[in-house]
Amino acid sequence: MTSRSLFFSFLFLIPFCVCLNQEGRYLQQLKLGFDDPDGFFSDWVETVSGDGAGDTPCNWTGVRCSKQGTGFVEAVDLSNANIAGEFPAVICRLTGLKFISLYNNSVNGTLSGELSGCRSLVFLDLGQNFLTGELPARLSELPELKYLDLTGNNFSGDIPASFGKFQKLEVISLVDNLIGGNIPAEIGNISTLKQLNLSYNPFSPGRIPPELGNLSNLEVLWLTECNLIGPIPDSLSRLSKLVDLDLSINKLTGPVPTSITELTNIVQVELYNNSLTGELPKLGWSKMTALRLIDISMNMLTGTVPFELCSLQLESLHLYENEFEGTFPEIISNSSNLYELRLFGNRFSGRLPENLGRKAPLTWVDVSNNLFSGEIPASLCNNGRLEELLMIHNSFSGEVPASLSTCWSLKRIRLGYNKFSGEVPVGFWGLPEVSLLELAENSFSGVIGKTIARAGNLSTLNVANNMFSGELPDEIGLVGGLVEFSGGNNRFSGSLPGSIVNLEQLTKLDLHNNGFSGGIPSGIDSLKKLNELNLANNKFSGNIPDKIGELSVLNYLDLSGNQFSGKIPVGLQNLRLNQLNLSSNSFTGDIPPVYAKKIYINSFLGNPGLCGDIEGLCDGENVTKNVGYVWLLRSIFVLTGVILIVGVGWFYFRCKNVENSKECIDKSKWTLMSFHKLSFSEYEIMGALDEDNVIGSGASGKVYKVVLGNGETVAVKKLWGGSKKGESEDLENGSGSGSVLDNGFEAEVETLGRIRHKSIVRLWCCCSTKMCKLLVYEYMPNGSLGDLLHSGKSGLLDWPIRYKIAVDAAEGLAYLHHDCVPAIVHRDVKSNNILLDGDFGARVADFGVAKVVDGKEKGGKSMSVIAGSCGYIAPEYAYTLRVNEKSDIYSFGVVILELVTGKRPVAPEYGEKDLVKWVCATLDQKGLDAVLDPKLDSCFKEEICKVLNVGLLCTSPLPINRPSMRKVVKLLQEIGSVNPMKFASKDGKLTPYYYDDGSDHGSVA
Incomplete structure (x- = not known):
C-alpha cells in the first residue's frame, strides 16, 4: 500500500464532525424556506465539533431547548422577525416542541394537516400573517394545545365542527379573517375554554349558539362584527366567570335581557351598534358589582336610564345614539372612577347632575344632541383631567363656569347651539392645550381676551352668531397654529389687527356681518393656505391688495356689502374661485376679463363705477x-x-x-328613482344643466355643479346618449366610469343605491329617459384627489391631510370588500375617483365598472375586457382578465404611492416603468429621500415611510402577498392613531391594547 493510500485511510479513522444534530438540521430546512431581509437567522449556523456528538441549535436566536438538559427543542419564537415564505411543515418533526410563534410576519400558504403531528404543542400563535385556505379540521387532534391564535390572516371556509373536540384548549382567537358559515354549536363542548374571540369575520347571518352558555370557565367572549342576528340568548347568563362580553357591531334584536345582570363577575359589556330595542332592565344591576365599562350605544333603546346602573362604580358609560329620555340619574356623581360619559344623540332632558365630576377623574364628556337645560356643572374639571367637553345642540344656559378657565387639560370644547350668555371668563380663551373651541350660536357677549396668546394648540376657533363686540386683540396673531377662524354675525368693530397675516396655517377666515372698518392688512399674501375669505357686510374700505391674487389655494372670496373702492385687481384671474362676490361696494374701472361673463353678473352688482356691461363694454366707447x-x-x-x-x-x-319627440318636451317622461329623502325635484335639476355649470367632462358624459333653490349644492353626471367607445371599456387615465353606458348607469345605480358608508360618495337619485340619464350625487367642493394632488393646489395637501385621505378611502374599500354581501369590487380605483369634501374627507366614487364577486369562482370573476386606468391595473388582471378584491388592493396601493411621492401613476420620466416600478428602483438606487414628495414636512418622515411600506405591500406582484383591505385599514390606523383603551388578552391574562371604533363621537358639524 502506498503512503498516500495509508494517509487517506488514517483520515477515515479520526472522529471528526462538522454537523448538527437532527433537530438542528430540521431548523436549517425551516430557515431555507424563508426570505430573511433583516438577518434574523444570522446565527443559525453550524459549528465545528470534534467529539462526535452533533451540535444543538439551543443557542440560536428564537430557539429554546428543554431545561432537562436533553437538548430537545421546546420553543421556536420567530415573532416580529420580518420573514416571508410558506408555513414550514418541517417544524412538526421537532417531537418535543411545545411553543410556536410566527406572529407578525409575512408567512403565506396554507396550513396542512401535518401540523397535527406537533403532538406536544401547547402554544401556537400564527397571527398577523397571510395564511389562506380553510382551517385544518385535524388541529383538534393536538392533545396538549391550550393557546391557538390565528388572528389577522386570510383563512376562509367554515370553522370545523371538529374544533369542539379540543381537550385542553383555553384560548382561541380567529379574529379578522375571512371565515364564513355560522359559529358551530360544537364550540360549546370545549369545557376548558377561557377566551373565545371570533370577531371581525364575514360569517353568514346566524344566531349566537345557546350552547356557548355551557362554557363554564369562559372569561372573555368577543363576537364583534360576526353578522349575528336574533336575540341575546339567556343561556349566556350561565357564564359565571365571564369578565368581558363584546357582541358589538352586529344585527342583534330584541331587548337587553334581564338575565345579563346575572353576570356578577363581568367587568366590561359592549353591545354597541346593534338593533336592540325596548327598555333596559330596571332591577338587577346592583348584583354586577365588578362592572366598570358598559357600552350599549348605537341601538334603538328607549325609556329612562336605571338608577341601579348609575349607582355602580362605573369608569366608562356609553349610551349615545339611542332614544333614551328623561333626566339623568344624579347618583352617577358618586362614581369615583368615572372618566368617560358619552350620552349624545338621545332625548335626555333636565339638568346634568350638579356634582358631576366632583369625585371622578372625568376625561371625556359628550352630551351633545339632547334636550338638556340648565347650567354647566362647575365641578366637571375638579380632578384636572377633563380633555373633551362636548355639549352642542342642547338648551344649556347661563355662563361658562369660572372653574373651566383653569382647566389646563382641556383639548376640545364644543358649547355651540345652546342658550349660553354672558362674558366668557378671560382665562378660558388662553387654555394652552385646546385645539377646538366652538361657542357658535349662543348669546355670549364681551370681547375675545388678550389671553388667547397662550392658546398655543388652538387650530379651530368658532364664535359665530353671538353678541361678541370690540376689536379683535392683536394677540390673535400669536396663535400660530390657527387653521379656521369663524366669527361671523357678531358685533366686532375696529380694524383687523395687522398680526392676522402671521397666521400662516389659516385656511378659513369668516368675519361677515360685523362692524369692522379700515382696509385689508398688507401682507395678506403671506396666508398661503387661505381657502376661504369672507368679510361680507362690514365697513371695510380702501383697495383690495393686488397680492390677494397670489393666494393660490383661495376658492371662496366674499367682500360684498362693504365700502371697498378702486379697481378690481387683475390678479384675481390667477385664482380658481368657486365663489366670488364683490357686490355692493364702490369699485370702478374694468372687470377682469376672466370674470366678464354673465355667470358672474351677481358678483358685481351695486358697483356703479364699474363698466355697465358685464362683457366689458363701457359707456365711453359709444358716440353718445x-x-x-x-x-x-x-x-x-x-x-x-x-x-x-x-x-x-x-x-x-x-x-x-328621437323615437318619440314628445320626450323632449313632456316632463312626465322622466323616471325618478331616489335613494334618500330629497328636498328638490328632478325639474329643478334639469333646469340647471347649462354649459356655465359644467365642472368636468369625460368619456361617459359631463358633470355639472347645481346650486339648488334651498342653497344646497349637488353634482349631476349627465351620461351621453350613446357610447363613445363601442363595446370597449376605458383605459384612459382621466375618464369616467369607462363602461358601456347603459351598463355603467345600471352598475352605478345598483351599487350606490344600496350601500351606505361615510367614505362612499352618496347617490341622491337618478333620472332617466330613453335619450338621457342623470345621476345626482352629493357635491364634493374640493374635487378629486388626482386633480388636487397633481395641480398647483397640491400645497393644500399636507401630510396629515394625505394620511386622513388614505385612511378614509381604505375604509370605503374595506366596506365594499368585507361588509357588502356579496362583495363589490370597484375595478377602477384611482386618485381621480377619490373625491374630497370641504374638510378633505375622502369618498370613493365612480362605480360604473364595479362588479359583484360572490366568491364561488376560484381565482376571481372572469371579465371579457379590461377595466381600469393606466398605471393602476394589477399585473395579474392584465393577463388573466380575472378580477377579485386583490385587484382593487393593488390599485389602492398605487394611490398610496401617489400620496407619498406626489407623482402621477404614469409619466414620461419613468421611461418604460410605471410609478410602482419607479419607486422600487429608486429606493434601491437612491434611497428613501429620492422618493418622498419634497413638499411634505420632514417632521413626518417616519410616519410617511410606514405608509409607503403599506403601499408597497399592496402593490406586491403576487396577489396572495397583498393584505386584505380590512388589514390595510388596520395597518394605516396603527401608524397614525392613539386610540381609546380596551381590554384584550394574548397570554391568558387580561392586558390593555388599543382600538378605534372609527367614529368621532359628538363631532357634529
Missing part, C-alpha cells in the same frame, strides 16, 4: 349715451329674435331624431 342706449336696445331685440329662431330650430331637429 343716448345713441348707445338705442343701439343697445335694438341689438338686444334682434339678438333675442335670432336666439329664439335658432333655439326653436335646434329643438325641432333634435327632437325629430
Whole structure:
C-alpha cells in the first residue's frame, strides 16, 4: 500500500464532525424556506465539533431547548422577525416542541394537516400573517394545545365542527379573517375554554349558539362584527366567570335581557351598534358589582336610564345614539372612577347632575344632541383631567363656569347651539392645550381676551352668531397654529389687527356681518393656505391688495356689502374661485376679463363705477349715451329674435331624431328613482344643466355643479346618449366610469343605491329617459384627489391631510370588500375617483365598472375586457382578465404611492416603468429621500415611510402577498392613531391594547 493510500485511510479513522444534530438540521430546512431581509437567522449556523456528538441549535436566536438538559427543542419564537415564505411543515418533526410563534410576519400558504403531528404543542400563535385556505379540521387532534391564535390572516371556509373536540384548549382567537358559515354549536363542548374571540369575520347571518352558555370557565367572549342576528340568548347568563362580553357591531334584536345582570363577575359589556330595542332592565344591576365599562350605544333603546346602573362604580358609560329620555340619574356623581360619559344623540332632558365630576377623574364628556337645560356643572374639571367637553345642540344656559378657565387639560370644547350668555371668563380663551373651541350660536357677549396668546394648540376657533363686540386683540396673531377662524354675525368693530397675516396655517377666515372698518392688512399674501375669505357686510374700505391674487389655494372670496373702492385687481384671474362676490361696494374701472361673463353678473352688482356691461363694454366707447342706449336696445331685440329662431330650430331637429319627440318636451317622461329623502325635484335639476355649470367632462358624459333653490349644492353626471367607445371599456387615465353606458348607469345605480358608508360618495337619485340619464350625487367642493394632488393646489395637501385621505378611502374599500354581501369590487380605483369634501374627507366614487364577486369562482370573476386606468391595473388582471378584491388592493396601493411621492401613476420620466416600478428602483438606487414628495414636512418622515411600506405591500406582484383591505385599514390606523383603551388578552391574562371604533363621537358639524 502506498503512503498516500495509508494517509487517506488514517483520515477515515479520526472522529471528526462538522454537523448538527437532527433537530438542528430540521431548523436549517425551516430557515431555507424563508426570505430573511433583516438577518434574523444570522446565527443559525453550524459549528465545528470534534467529539462526535452533533451540535444543538439551543443557542440560536428564537430557539429554546428543554431545561432537562436533553437538548430537545421546546420553543421556536420567530415573532416580529420580518420573514416571508410558506408555513414550514418541517417544524412538526421537532417531537418535543411545545411553543410556536410566527406572529407578525409575512408567512403565506396554507396550513396542512401535518401540523397535527406537533403532538406536544401547547402554544401556537400564527397571527398577523397571510395564511389562506380553510382551517385544518385535524388541529383538534393536538392533545396538549391550550393557546391557538390565528388572528389577522386570510383563512376562509367554515370553522370545523371538529374544533369542539379540543381537550385542553383555553384560548382561541380567529379574529379578522375571512371565515364564513355560522359559529358551530360544537364550540360549546370545549369545557376548558377561557377566551373565545371570533370577531371581525364575514360569517353568514346566524344566531349566537345557546350552547356557548355551557362554557363554564369562559372569561372573555368577543363576537364583534360576526353578522349575528336574533336575540341575546339567556343561556349566556350561565357564564359565571365571564369578565368581558363584546357582541358589538352586529344585527342583534330584541331587548337587553334581564338575565345579563346575572353576570356578577363581568367587568366590561359592549353591545354597541346593534338593533336592540325596548327598555333596559330596571332591577338587577346592583348584583354586577365588578362592572366598570358598559357600552350599549348605537341601538334603538328607549325609556329612562336605571338608577341601579348609575349607582355602580362605573369608569366608562356609553349610551349615545339611542332614544333614551328623561333626566339623568344624579347618583352617577358618586362614581369615583368615572372618566368617560358619552350620552349624545338621545332625548335626555333636565339638568346634568350638579356634582358631576366632583369625585371622578372625568376625561371625556359628550352630551351633545339632547334636550338638556340648565347650567354647566362647575365641578366637571375638579380632578384636572377633563380633555373633551362636548355639549352642542342642547338648551344649556347661563355662563361658562369660572372653574373651566383653569382647566389646563382641556383639548376640545364644543358649547355651540345652546342658550349660553354672558362674558366668557378671560382665562378660558388662553387654555394652552385646546385645539377646538366652538361657542357658535349662543348669546355670549364681551370681547375675545388678550389671553388667547397662550392658546398655543388652538387650530379651530368658532364664535359665530353671538353678541361678541370690540376689536379683535392683536394677540390673535400669536396663535400660530390657527387653521379656521369663524366669527361671523357678531358685533366686532375696529380694524383687523395687522398680526392676522402671521397666521400662516389659516385656511378659513369668516368675519361677515360685523362692524369692522379700515382696509385689508398688507401682507395678506403671506396666508398661503387661505381657502376661504369672507368679510361680507362690514365697513371695510380702501383697495383690495393686488397680492390677494397670489393666494393660490383661495376658492371662496366674499367682500360684498362693504365700502371697498378702486379697481378690481387683475390678479384675481390667477385664482380658481368657486365663489366670488364683490357686490355692493364702490369699485370702478374694468372687470377682469376672466370674470366678464354673465355667470358672474351677481358678483358685481351695486358697483356703479364699474363698466355697465358685464362683457366689458363701457359707456365711453359709444358716440353718445343716448345713441348707445338705442343701439343697445335694438341689438338686444334682434339678438333675442335670432336666439329664439335658432333655439326653436335646434329643438325641432333634435327632437325629430328621437323615437318619440314628445320626450323632449313632456316632463312626465322622466323616471325618478331616489335613494334618500330629497328636498328638490328632478325639474329643478334639469333646469340647471347649462354649459356655465359644467365642472368636468369625460368619456361617459359631463358633470355639472347645481346650486339648488334651498342653497344646497349637488353634482349631476349627465351620461351621453350613446357610447363613445363601442363595446370597449376605458383605459384612459382621466375618464369616467369607462363602461358601456347603459351598463355603467345600471352598475352605478345598483351599487350606490344600496350601500351606505361615510367614505362612499352618496347617490341622491337618478333620472332617466330613453335619450338621457342623470345621476345626482352629493357635491364634493374640493374635487378629486388626482386633480388636487397633481395641480398647483397640491400645497393644500399636507401630510396629515394625505394620511386622513388614505385612511378614509381604505375604509370605503374595506366596506365594499368585507361588509357588502356579496362583495363589490370597484375595478377602477384611482386618485381621480377619490373625491374630497370641504374638510378633505375622502369618498370613493365612480362605480360604473364595479362588479359583484360572490366568491364561488376560484381565482376571481372572469371579465371579457379590461377595466381600469393606466398605471393602476394589477399585473395579474392584465393577463388573466380575472378580477377579485386583490385587484382593487393593488390599485389602492398605487394611490398610496401617489400620496407619498406626489407623482402621477404614469409619466414620461419613468421611461418604460410605471410609478410602482419607479419607486422600487429608486429606493434601491437612491434611497428613501429620492422618493418622498419634497413638499411634505420632514417632521413626518417616519410616519410617511410606514405608509409607503403599506403601499408597497399592496402593490406586491403576487396577489396572495397583498393584505386584505380590512388589514390595510388596520395597518394605516396603527401608524397614525392613539386610540381609546380596551381590554384584550394574548397570554391568558387580561392586558390593555388599543382600538378605534372609527367614529368621532359628538363631532357634529
